Amino acid sequence: MSTPRVLLAAVLAALLLLAGCRREGGVAETVLHFWGLGREGEVVAELVPDFERTHPGIRVEVQQIPWSAAHEKLLTAFVGGSTPDLAQLGNTWIPEFVALRALAPLTPWIDRSAAVRPEHYFPGIWSTNVVAGTPYGIPWYVDTRLLFYRKDILAAAGYSTLPVTWPEWRAAMEAVKRQVGADRYAIFLPLNEWAQPVILGLQNGSPLLGDEWSRGAFREPAFRDAFDFYLDMFRDGLAPPVGNNEIANMYQEFARGYFAMVVTGPWNLGEFRRRLPAEVQDAWATAPFPGPDAAHPGVSLAGGSSLVLFASSPRQDAAWKFIEYLSAPAQQLRFYALTGDLPAQVAAWEDSSLAADPNIRVFRDQLLRVVATPMIPEWEQIAMRVQERSEMAARGAVPADSALALLDEDVERILEKRRWLLARARERGEGAP
Amino acid sequence: MSARGARIERRKARAAWLFLAPALGLIGLFFVLPVAAGLLLSLTDFDIYAIGAPDTARFVGLKNYAATLTSSLFWQALRNTLYFVLVGGPLSVVVSLGAALLLHARAVRLRSLFRTIYFAPVVTTLVAVAIVWRYLYHPRYGFLNHALGWFGLGPIDWLGDPMWAMPGIILLAVWKNFGYNMLIFVAGLGSIPEELYEAASIDGASAWQRFRNVTLPGLAPVFLFVGVTTMIGYFQLFAEPYVMTQGGPLRSTTSVVLLMYEEGFRWWRMGIASTMAVLLLVITLAGALLQLGLRRGERA
Numbered sequence: 218m219s220t221p222r223v224l225l226a227a228v229l230a231a232l233l234l235l236a237g238c239r240r241e242g243g244v245a246e247t248v249l250h251f252w253g254l255g256r257e258g259e260v261v262a263e264l265v266p267d268f269e270r271t272h273p274g275i276r277v278e279v280q281q282i283p284w285s286a287a288h289e290k291l292l293t294a295f296v297g298g299s300t301p302d303l304a305q306l307g308n309t310w311i312p313e314f315v316a317l318r319a320l321a322p323l324t325p326w327i328d329r330s331a332a333v334r335p336e337h338y339f340p341g342i343w344s345t346n347v348v349a350g351t352p353y354g355i356p357w358y359v360d361t362r363l364l365f366y367r368k369d370i371l372a373a374a375g376y377s378t379l380p381v382t383w384p385e386w387r388a389a390m391e392a393v394k395r396q397v398g399a400d401r402y403a404i405f406l407p408l409n410e411w412a413q414p415v416i417l418g419l420q421n422g423s424p425l426l427g428d429e430w431s432r433g434a435f436r437e438p439a440f441r442d443a444f445d446f447y448l449d450m451f452r453d454g455l456a457p458p459v460g461n462n463e464i465a466n467m468y469q470e471f472a473r474g475y476f477a478m479v480v481t482g483p484w485n486l487g488e489f490r491r492r493l494p495a496e497v498q499d500a501w502a503t504a505p506f507p508g509p510d511a512a513h514p515g516v517s518l519a520g521g522s523s524l525v526l527f528a529s530s531p532r533q534d535a536a537w538k539f540i541e542y543l544s545a546p547a548q549q550l551r552f553y554a555l556t557g558d559l560p561a562q563v564a565a566w567e568d569s570s571l572a573a574d575p576n577i578r579v580f581r582d583q584l585l586r587v588v589a590t591p592m593i594p595e596w597e598q599i600a601m602r603v604q605e606r607s608e609m610a611a612r613g614a615v616p617a618d619s620a621l622a623l624l625d626e627d628v629e630r631i632l633e634k635r636r637w638l639l640a641r642a643r644e645r646g647e648g649a650p
Numbered sequence: 651m652s653a654r655g656a657r658i659e660r661r662k663a664r665a666a667w668l669f670l671a672p673a674l675g676l677i678g679l680f681f682v683l684p685v686a687a688g689l690l691l692s693l694t695d696f697d698i699y700a701i702g703a704p705d706t707a708r709f710v711g712l713k714n715y716a717a718t719l720t721s722s723l724f725w726q727a728l729r730n731t732l733y734f735v736l737v738g739g740p741l742s743v744v745v746s747l748g749a750a751l752l753l754h755a756r757a758v759r760l761r762s763l764f765r766t767i768y769f770a771p772v773v774t775t776l777v778a779v780a781i782v783w784r785y786l787y788h789p790r791y792g793f794l795n796h797a798l799g800w801f802g803l804g805p806i807d808w809l810g811d812p813m814w815a816m817p818g819i820i821l822l823a824v825w826k827n828f829g830y831n832m833l834i835f836v837a838g839l840g841s842i843p844e845e846l847y848e849a850a851s852i853d854g855a856s857a858w859q860r861f862r863n864v865t866l867p868g869l870a871p872v873f874l875f876v877g878v879t880t881m882i883g884y885f886q887l888f889a890e891p892y893v894m895t896q897g898g899p900l901r902s903t904t905s906v907v908l909l910m911y912e913e914g915f916r917w918w919r920m921g922i923a924s925t926m927a928v929l930l931l932v933i934t935l936a937g938a939l940l941q942l943g944l945r946r947g948e949r950a
Binding site for chain 1: 809918
C-alpha cells in the first residue's frame, strides 16, 4: 500500500467510527431545526435550554436569519427541499407559504392541545393565521400600529387626551397646528409606508379588495373617503409631505416638537424610552386610533410573527411540543422581557410587567380591535402599490381620483393570475386557492 | 489533398475540439443554458403559485412582453437607466481620463500612491461605501450640503428629492468606478510613443494641440474598449440604488435590473423578470453595436 492509500483508509476508518459513535449516542434523540428571524432568532436560543431539560430526547438547533434575507431564504429552501422543521414567519407571509403548500395544517394538534387554544389569542391576530378555515400558524408575538403623541403639545392646544372620533381628531390636529405655527406639524405620516392609508381605509369599512380578493376596491366610497381624510392632512399642512428618509431621525424630531403625533408600532415603546431626552420622557403617551364614528378604537393592523410547521418535516410532533412550550404565558413573558415583543397569549398581559405601564395597556385595547389585511400571496405587492400611489397623491403629483384609478389598475394586473385560479377552481368545483 | 493529409486534418480537428471542450462545456452550462431557460421562462407566467403547483404555470406567448412594454413602471425604470448610462457613463470616462492624465504627467510624484488611492473605491465594498455616502448626502447634517453652503447654495435633499436622487447615485457611482478605467487609460497613455510628442513639440504644437492630435488618437482603441464595457456595466445599475434608496423616492432611482430583481426575487414573478432580462439584453446589445458601428464609421 502506498502512503496516500494508507492515509485514505485511515481517514475512512475514522469517519466510520465517528458515524457509529453518533448513532449509538443519539438513539432516541430528535433534533429539531428552528429558523428564527432577526433579533427574535437570536434571543430564542436562551429559551431552548429549559425546553431541552423538560423534554429529554429533543434537541433544538436554532438558526438565526436576518429579516432582510428571510423571505428569499425560506422560498429558496422550499424550492430546494431543505426547509427546517419549524420556523418563525411574519404573519402576512402565511397565505403565500400556504399557496406554496409548504406549511402543515395545524388543526389535528390544536384539537388535542390544552395549551394552545384559539380563544387564548386576540381574535384579529388569530385570524391572520387561518386560510380557508384552516389554521397554519400559532401567533408568537404581536404588533399593531397606533398613535404616539406629545401630551404637552396637545395640552397647550387645549386637549388633555386624544379624541376618539375622526372629526374631533381632525379638530385637535388643527388646534395643534395653530399652536405650533407654520414650520411644525400636528402629525407625521411617513410617505414611504403603506400602513397609514390602509389603516384609515380599514377603519372606514373598506375591504380593500373585492370579489374574493380578486379585484381592487380602492375607488369605492369606503376607501375613497378615508383617502380624502388622509390627503387632507397633507393639503392643509397638518402633516409634512415627507418620508422617513427625509426626517432622518424621528426621535430627535419628536423630541423637538417637529410633529406632535406619529403612527407607529410597539418596537418604538423601547426606542422612545431609550432615545428621547429626559425632559420629554414624561411628555409622551400612546393612544388607540380614533374611529370614523363613535365605535372606538378604530381598527388597526393585525401584525406580528407566527410559528409554523413545515409540511415536509418528519418531526412535526416534537416540533409542536416546542411551539406549545413557546406559547406558554410564562415563556411569552420571558420572551417579552428579552425582546420587548408583545405576547400573543392574552393571559400573559395580566402580568404586572405589562399591566403596570399605561402606554403598553393601550396596545392591549388596540389589539382587541385589529383586522387582517387580505390573505393572499399578492398582498405585499399590492401594499407597495398603495404606498406608491398614496405618495404620488400626497406629494401632489396626481389628483386623488387618478391615484386611486391607477391603483385599481395596478391591482387588476397583479391579481390576473388569482382570477384565473379562482375561475379554474370554480369550474372544477374546488375551494378558493 | 491526399488521404493521409485528410486524416491528419481530422485528427487535428479532433484535438482542437478536445482542447475546446472544457471551455465550451462551461460556457454551455453556465451561459447558454441559463439564457435559453430565461428565454423560455419569459414565455410563461411562472410565479409563486407555479412553485407550489407546477400545473398552474401557463404558456402565455408574448403576453409578458406586451405587459412589460405597456407598464409605465418599466418605462420609468428604462428612462432612469438611460439617464444613468448617458450621463454617468461619459462622466465616468471623462473623470477616469482626467485622473489618468494627472497620474501620467511627469511633474507628479508618488504616482503609485495616488494610483492606489484612486483605485481604492473600486475594491471597497459598496455597502460600506454607501453608509458613508448616506452621511455625506444627509440633507441637514451632510458634508455635501455644508460645502454647498460655503458658496451660498441652498441645501439639497440628495436622496429624498426625486429630482436629485439620480444625480446623487451617479456621483456615487462615478466616484466608485472611475479608478478601474483610469488604470486602463494609464496603460493606454504609456503605450503612446514618446517620439510623437517630441515631434509635435518641435513642430510648435501647444499642450492642447498635442492632447487633441496625439493623445486622443493614440487612445482611440482604449476608448472603444472603455466605452463599451462602461456602457454594459452601467446598464446593469443595481447595487447603488438597492442600498442607497431602494429605488425611491417616487421610483426615481429604480433601474431596470432593480425592477427585475424585485419582480423575480421579491414577488417571484419569474416570467416577467425573465422578460425584462431579455429586453435589457437586447437593449444593451443594440447599444454596444451602435458604439462599434460609430467607431468603424469614424475610421473609414
